[in-house]
Amino acid sequence: MSINLTSRYLGLTLKNPLVAAASTVGMKIDNIRQLEDNGAAAVVLPSIFEEEIDFDIEEAERLLFATGSEASSYLPYGGEDGMGAEKYLDLIRQAREAVDIPVIASLNGISRAGWTQYASEVEQAGANAIELNIYFLPTDCAPTGREVEERYLDILRAVKACTSIPVSMKLSPYFSSPGHFIKELDDAGADGFVLFNRFYQPDIDLRETAMTRDLRLSNRAEIRLPLLWIGSLAGRIKGSIAASTGVATADEVLKYLLVGADVVMTASALIRHGIGHMRSLLEGLQAGMTVRELDHLDQLRGQLSRRSVTDPTAFDRANYVKILKAVTPIDS
DSSP, X not given: OOOBOOEEETTEEESSSEEEOSSGGGGSHHHHHHHHHTTOSEEEOOOEEHHHHHHHHHHHHHXXXXXXXXXXXXXOOOSTTSOOHHHXXXXXXXXXXXXXXXXXXXXXXXXXXXXXXXXXXXXXXXXXXXXXXXXXXXXXXXXXXXXXXXXXXXXXHHHHHHOOSOEEEEEOSOSSSHHHHHHHHHXXXXXXXXXXOOOOOOEEETXXXXXXXXXXXXXXXXXXXXXXXXXXXXXXXXXXXXXXXOOOSHHHHHHHHHTTOSEEEESHHHHHHOTTHHHHHHHHHHHHHXXXXXXXXXXXXXXXXXXXXXXXXXXXXXXXXXXXXXXOOOOO
């Protein structure tokens, strides 16, 4: 049976709904080629960070001041571990030449300054779309919830005003009313949403009595919160929805599609198992469609969204109450 997995994301037509999320895997052109060969329908390049762009600007100014106008055409690559601004633009250009699938740039920052110019440069370099990964944790307790939301809206509007390619917002779930805020971003022109971002969360080394700095890869247990919100939002906003977090196997891909995701992104699974795992996800998706005797992805997508299910309490407080009442204590 021939299965049509064609999907739409950010106005782009994809051969299937599997997208390689932003990660270090996408830092090498050979890896990007392998992702395409193993079935990835699009790739999000690793994020370029605001701090790295600032480093480039400051270093360029230092060189210009130190050596005169001869340095004016030189833009350094950034810190030892960073991508650097010009190097990132080169990566976009090379990726576009190397593969036929869409290449999405990822911008990671907290402020509006500089993003408009750099978003334009990313577009000129050939990116098919931009993913705005606004990493802002108001840990100083000063900004109000509305001030935090306005920061996101301001950056979105500024980037949309200076570019013509699609712009998606990669968001965390940590808003007082995620559904309302996503609809507000949707009305402000966001072309899509990646749900959800995983903020850095520190731990403590008890032997050293110090904060630890590490990044834990996601696991399949983390799928539940995105499932809830994607299922609640599917069909109720204009923008596309990309599911992210917790994608370990094709089972998570199927679940995300069932609640209405347009595409499913994965990074942790590729880091854990290698680029070839993308092929396993694709084959598992095809097998899941075959078992259900479906020949087109639209027959599966959104079957279990809040709009489609006969009992929407599965997404509401009523179901939470039923679950708690059903729990029985272990005999002591």
